[in-house]
Amino acid sequence: MKLSGKKAVITGAGGGLGSAMALELAREGADVAVWDIRLAASEETCRAVEGMGRRAMSMAVDVTDEAAVGAAVAQVLEAWGVIDILINNAGICQVASIEETSAADWDRVLGVNLKGTFLCCRAVMGAMKRQRSGRIINLGSVAGKVGGISVGAHYSASKAAVMCFTKSLARELAPYGVNVNAIAPGVIESDMTRGITGGDWTHYLSTIPLGRIGRAEDVGRVAVFLAGGDSDYLTGEIIDVNGGQFMD
Ligand SMILES: NC(=O)c1ccc[n+]([C@@H]2O[C@H](COP(=O)([O-])OP(=O)(O)OC[C@H]3O[C@@H](n4cnc5c(N)ncnc54)[C@H](O)[C@@H]3O)[C@@H](O)[C@H]2O)c1
Numbered sequence: 001m002k003l004s005g006k007k008a009v010i011t012g013a014g015g016g017l018g019s020a021m022a023l024e025l026a027r028e029g030a031d032v033a034v035w036d037i038r039l040a041a042s043e044e045t046c047r048a049v050e051g052m053g054r055r056a057m058s059m060a061v062d063v064t065d066e067a068a069v070g071a072a073v074a075q076v077l078e079a080w081g082v083i084d085i086l087i088n089n090a091g092i093c094q095v096a097s098i099e100e101t102s103a104a105d106w107d108r109v110l111g112v113n114l115k116g117t118f119l120c121c122r123a124v125m126g127a128m129k130r131q132r133s134g135r136i137i138n139l140g141s142v143a144g145k146v147g148g149i150s151v152g153a154h155y156s157a158s159k160a161a162v163m164c165f166t167k168s169l170a171r172e173l174a175p176y177g178v179n180v181n182a183i184a185p186g187v188i189e190s191d192m193t194r195g196i197t198g199g200d201w202t203h204y205l206s207t208i209p210l211g212r213i214g215r216a217e218d219v220g221r222v223a224v225f226l227a228g229g230d231s232d233y234l235t236g237e238i239i240d241v242n243g244g245q246f247m248d
Contacts, residue, residue, distance in 0.1 A: 002228040004029035007080045009073075011063050011120055012090030014041025016190035017139070017219045021087055022049055022056075024220030025227060030085065031055035033076045037062050037090075063090045063116030073123040085227045086124045087137045088117040088162075093192050096152040106154045113158035114165070121169055121180075129176045135227045136173070138166045140184040140238055142246045150196055159184075163238050170236035179235040181226050186242025188214035209244035 008025050012018040014036030022032045026049040034049070036042035039060040046056035057079065061072045076083055092112045094105055117138055128134030143151050144159025163182050170180035187193055187204045193213075197204070201213050222241050225231050240246065 001027075001029035002224060002230070003085075006030040006084040006227070007033070007076070007082050008085035008087065008227065009033045009035060009076055009083055009120075009124070010087040010089055011035045011061070011116070013045050013087075014038045015045075016192060017185065017188060017216045018087070018089040019045045019048070020216030020220040021089065021223040023052070024217065024224050025085070026052045026054040026056075028224050028228065029054070030227070031080065033057040033059060033072075033080075033083075035059050035061040035063070035072060035090070063088075063120055064111045066119050069116075069119045069123045073120075073127070077127055082131060083124050083127055084131075084133070085135045085137070086120060086128075087139075087223060087227075088120050089139050090116055091139055091192075093155045093196065094152045095150060095196055096154075098153050101152055101154055105152070109152070109154045110158050110161075113155070114161050117162050117165065121165075125169075125173060125178070128173065128178045132177045134173070134176075134178040136166075136169065136178065136180040137223055137226045138162050138180070138182040140166070140182040142184055142186045142240065142242050145184060145248065146246055166238065167236040174235055179226075179231065181231070181234055181236070182238045183219060183222055183226070184238050184240050184242070185219050186214055186240070186245040188216060188219055188241075190216060204245075207245050208242070212243065214241060214243060 049056035141159035148156035
C-alpha cells in the first residue's frame with residue numbers, strides 16, 4: 001500500500017470527488033478526517049473508510065470559517081499527532097453570466113473556493129513545516145484555465161486563483177519538504193455537474209477525446225499519486241484530469 005498509516009484531511013468529502021478521494025486514499029492505507037458542512041454526508045464517507053479497515057473522523061467544518069478551521073486542525077493533531085496530507089476539495093459552483101452575478105454571489109463562490117483553500121492551507125502549514133514533510137493537494141478546474149463555458153466567471157476566476165496560489169504555496173513550503181500540487185478536473189460526474197447538466201452529457205461527450213465523462217475515482221487515483229512517494233519530485237504542478245478535453 002502506498003499510503004500506509006498516513007493521516008489525511010479532506011475538505012468537502014461528504015460526497016462527489018472528495019468522498020472518492022477519501023476512499024482511494026483509504027484503499028492505499030490512509031486514515032482520513034472527513035470535513036464537510038453536511039455532517040450526515042461526512043459520516044457516510046467515514047463509515048465507508050472504516051469499512052475498509054481505516055480510521056476516520058467525521059467533522060462538521062465550514063472552510064470559510066477561520067476559527068472552525070483552526071479548531072478542526074487542532075482536533076486532528078490532538079487525535080492523530082500529525083497531518084500528512086491535506087486535500088482542499090470543498091467547492092461550490094454557480095451558473096450565471098457576469099451581469100447576473102451579484103457581489104454577494106462573487107463573495108460566496110470566492111469565499112469557499114479560494115479563501116477556504118487559503119484558510120485550510122494556512123492552518124496546517126505550521127504543523128507540516130515542523131514535521132518537515134507533507135502533501136497539499138488543491139482542486140483547480142479546466143474552467144480556471146479556459147474561462148468557464150458552462151459555469152460562472154466567478155467560479156472560473158476562483159479556480160484560476162487556486163491554481164496560482166498552489167504555485168506560490170509550493171515555493172514557500174518546498175524548503176520544508178512539503179509538496180503542493182493541484183488537480184484540474186474536466187467534467188466529472190458529481191452532484192455539482194449533475195446540477196449544471198441536468199444529467200444530459202451529450203454536449204460534453206463531443207468535446208472529450210477519451211469519449212466518456214470522468215468518474216470521481218479518476219480524480220481519486222491521481223490524488224493517491226500526489227499524496228504518495230511516486231510524486232516526490234513534483235511541486236507547484238497542476239495535473240489535468242479531463243479525458244483530453246483541454247491539453248496544455
Ligand atoms: N465535478 C467536476 O466536474 C469538477 C470539475 C472541476 C473541478 N471540480 C472541483 O472539485 C471539487 C469537488 O467537486 P464535486 O463535483 O465533488 O462537488 P460536489 O458539489 O458534489 O461536492 C462538494 C462538497 O463540498 C461541500 N462543501 C460545500 N461548501 C463547503 C464549505 N463551505 N465547507 C466545507 N464543505 C463544503 C459540499 O457539502 C459537498 O459535499 C470542487 O472544488 C469543484 O470545484 C469539480
